[in-house]
Amino acid sequence: MADNVRPLRRNEIRQHNETLILQAAEKVFAEAGFGGATMQLIADLAGLPKANLHYYFASKEDLYRQVVQNIFDIWLHAAESMDQASGPIEGIGAYIDAKMEISRRHADGSKVWASEVMHGAPVIQDYLETTLRDWTTGRVGLIQRWIDEGKMAPVNPEHLLYMLWATTQHYADFGHQIETLNGAPMTDSDWQAAKHSVKSMILRGIGAIE
Amino acid sequence: MADNVRPLRRNEIRQHNETLILQAAEKVFAEAGFGGATMQLIADLAGLPKANLHYYFASKEDLYRQVVQNIFDIWLHAAESMDQASGPIEGIGAYIDAKMEISRRHADGSKVWASEVMHGAPVIQDYLETTLRDWTTGRVGLIQRWIDEGKMAPVNPEHLLYMLWATTQHYADFGHQIETLNGAPMTDSDWQAAKHSVKSMILRGIGAIE
DNA sequence: CTTCAAGCTGACCATAGGGTCAGGAAAAGA
DNA sequence: TCTTTTCCTGACCCTATGGTCAGCTTGAAG
Numbered sequence: 001m002a003d004n005v006r007p008l009r010r011n012e013i014r015q016h017n018e019t020l021i022l023q024a025a026e027k028v029f030a031e032a033g034f035g036g037a038t039m040q041l042i043a044d045l046a047g048l049p050k051a052n053l054h055y056y057f058a059s060k061e062d063l064y065r066q067v068v069q070n071i072f073d074i075w076l077h078a079a080e081s082m083d084q085a086s087g088p089i090e091g092i093g094a095y096i097d098a099k100m101e102i103s104r105r106h107a108d109g110s111k112v113w114a115s116e117v118m119h120g121a122p123v124i125q126d127y128l129e130t131t132l133r134d135w136t137t138g139r140v141g142l143i144q145r146w147i148d149e150g151k152m153a154p155v156n157p158e159h160l161l162y163m164l165w166a167t168t169q170h171y172a173d174f175g176h177q178i179e180t181l182n183g184a185p186m187t188d189s190d191w192q193a194a195k196h197s198v199k200s201m202i203l204r205g206i207g208a209i210e
Numbered sequence: 211m212a213d214n215v216r217p218l219r220r221n222e223i224r225q226h227n228e229t230l231i232l233q234a235a236e237k238v239f240a241e242a243g244f245g246g247a248t249m250q251l252i253a254d255l256a257g258l259p260k261a262n263l264h265y266y267f268a269s270k271e272d273l274y275r276q277v278v279q280n281i282f283d284i285w286l287h288a289a290e291s292m293d294q295a296s297g298p299i300e301g302i303g304a305y306i307d308a309k310m311e312i313s314r315r316h317a318d319g320s321k322v323w324a325s326e327v328m329h330g331a332p333v334i335q336d337y338l339e340t341t342l343r344d345w346t347t348g349r350v351g352l353i354q355r356w357i358d359e360g361k362m363a364p365v366n367p368e369h370l371l372y373m374l375w376a377t378t379q380h381y382a383d384f385g386h387q388i389e390t391l392n393g394a395p396m397t398d399s400d401w402q403a404a405k406h407s408v409k410s411m412i413l414r415g416i417g418a419i420e
Numbered sequence: 421c422t423t424c425a426a427g428c429t430g431a432c433c434a435t436a437g438g439g440t441c442a443g444g445a446a447a448a449g450a
Numbered sequence: 451t452c453t454t455t456t457c458c459t460g461a462c463c464c465t466a467t468g469g470t471c472a473g474c475t476t477g478a479a480g
Contacts, residue, residue, distance in 0.1 A: 009477080009478090010425095010426070010427085010476095010477060010478070013426085013427070013477090014426090014427085017427090030328075031329060031330065032245060032329065033243040033244065033245045033246065033325065033329065034243065034245070034246060035242060035243050035244070035245030035246025035247070036243065036244060036245025036246070036329075037245070038466080038467060038468085039467075039468065039469085040466090040467075040468095048428095048429095049428075049429050049430080050429090050467095050468090050469095051428075051429050051430075051431095051469090051470085051471090052427085052428060052429070054468085054469065054470080055426095055427070055428065055429090056427095058469095059468080059469080060467095060468065060469090111328050114324070114328060114383065114384075115243065115325070115328065117383075117384055117386055117387045118240075118321050118324060118325065118383050118384070118386070119241060119242065119243065119246075120241065120386050121386055121387070121390070125390070128387060128390045128391070129390060132387075132390075132391065133390070133391055136391050153414070155407065155410070155411055156403065156407045158391070158392075159403070159404060159407035159408065159411070160407075160411065162377070162380055162381075162384075162388065163377050163380075163407075163408065163411060165380065165384070166376040166377045166379075166380035166384070167372070167373050167376045167377060169376075170372055170373075170375065170376035171372075173324065173327075173328050174324075174327055174328070174372075174375070174376070176327055176328070176330050176331055177327045177331070177338060177342075178372065180331070180335070180338045180339060180342075180343070181338070181342065181343055181346055181368070182368075193366065193369070194369060197365065197366045197369035197370075197373075198369065198373065200365070200415075201365055201369070201370065201373060201412070201415040201416060202411070202415060203415075204363070204414065204415045204416075204417065205410075205411040205412060205413075205414045205415025205416075206411060206414075206415075207414065219447085219448095220447060220448070220455095220456070220457090223447090223456085223457070224456090224457090227457090248436085248437060248438085249437075249438065249439085250436090250437070250438095258458090258459095259458075259459050259460080260437095260438090260439095260459090261439090261440085261441090261458075261459050261460075261461095262457085262458060262459070264438085264439065264440080265456095265457070265458070265459090268439095269438080269439075270437095270438065270439090
């Protein structure tokens with residue numbers, strides 16, 4: 001009854017342990033920052049000996065890099081919600097929903113990303129300059145189109161994006177502050193209220209019509 | 211001509227060196243995080259031997275604590291702009307201006323603060339629970355009054371505050387990302403434009419009237 | 421059943437980094 | 451000028467931490 005001794009297959013083992021380590025790493029990096037995180041801490045949280053981490057990941061930096069990339073992928077993925085929309089209410093509304101959901105479900109990842117960028121993006125600078133820049137250019141074009149079509153007020157698209165990122169990620173990155181002020185962890189309905197507030201203020205703020 | 215050999219007075223010395231160290235510390239903590247920062251790095255930046263830091267500050271944590279408190283004070287100070295206003299356009303407009311100015315002038319401090327909160331506020335938890343909570347309660351009341359007086363739409367005051375913090379601090383904390391996307395450091399007029407965008411979107415978003 | 425490669429890990433190493441301290445230099449005061 | 455107090459710092463200590471490695475275990479293939 002105790003040990004779940006299902007003997008893992010070879011390829012399962014690798015997959016399984018790498019996931020285990022990445023999850024533990026994400027949490028530890030989020031809580032302590034890159035500098036404050038230790039391989040030992042990550043190993044303990046993953047329930048593996050430290051040497052095993054180095055079997056799967058060449059170095060602390062290598063492990064960190066993968067954690068950051070995972071978030072970045074999730075992050076970009078949320079964009080799709082915005083693209084297939086006919087107008088700002090639908091598109092930006094969906095994007096806010098998606099990003100708020102990420103803040104809720106991947107708070108640790110969000111913090112790691114924030115930390116990384118705050119420290120000058122030492123490991124993902126190239127992504128910022130390529131993938132993210134392209135992504136941004138595309139979205140700026142989309143928003144501009146909506147403006148040209150009279151579907152929203154003529155706001156600056158870049159600053160609108162920054163506002164979307166800032167407000168939604170704030171609930172993850174500054175979640176501790178919010179919970180302290182709130183006096184308790186955010187409940188389901190707190191999240192609903194937050195989503196609603198953010199959406200209504202922003203959509204009204206950009207004069208979204210339709 | 212070279213050495214500025216004005217012999218400092220006793221009380222000047224302490225003041226001078228502590229400031230020197232605090233400034234260096236703020237920068238290093240901002241760039242590397244608490245865990246990544248080293249006393250040696252701070253000492254080098256301040257142009258002092260490491261042992262001297264420990265003459266003025268008992269420990270790395272002690273030094274860090276003072277850096278965080280400095281920011282917190284500046285941060286709270288910006289609130290005054292909001293209080294002596296008769297309505298949201300003036301009050302929130304001024305608050306955004308003040309906080310944007312802080313993001314610009316004290317970007318390092320802002321990052322240290324963000325880092326501290328993201329990591330669960332290990333050293334300033336008590337401030338969050340007392341000073342910040344009181345401050346927030348006061349401002350929530352103020353906003354509610356404006357709502358009751360019909361000066362703005364009935365938004366959730368807490369979430370409005372979060373939005374204000376998030377959007378303004380984003381320009382400091384994620385300044386690197388913005389500059390990368392922008393292709394260059396933000397100029398004077400970039401900051402003007404940012405301020406204007408933030409203000410117009412938010413003020414419209416809360417239906418500020420008067 | 422043997423062989424091989426993948427998975428695993430306790431023990432070890434080297435260095436970095438926070439912190440200490442004894443003793444020297446330099447203001448301030450008497 | 452002598453004494454006291456503050457300021458200063460090179461050299462040192464010790465722990466923590468990233469990383470290595472030799473040798474073991476275990477699944478898979480034939």
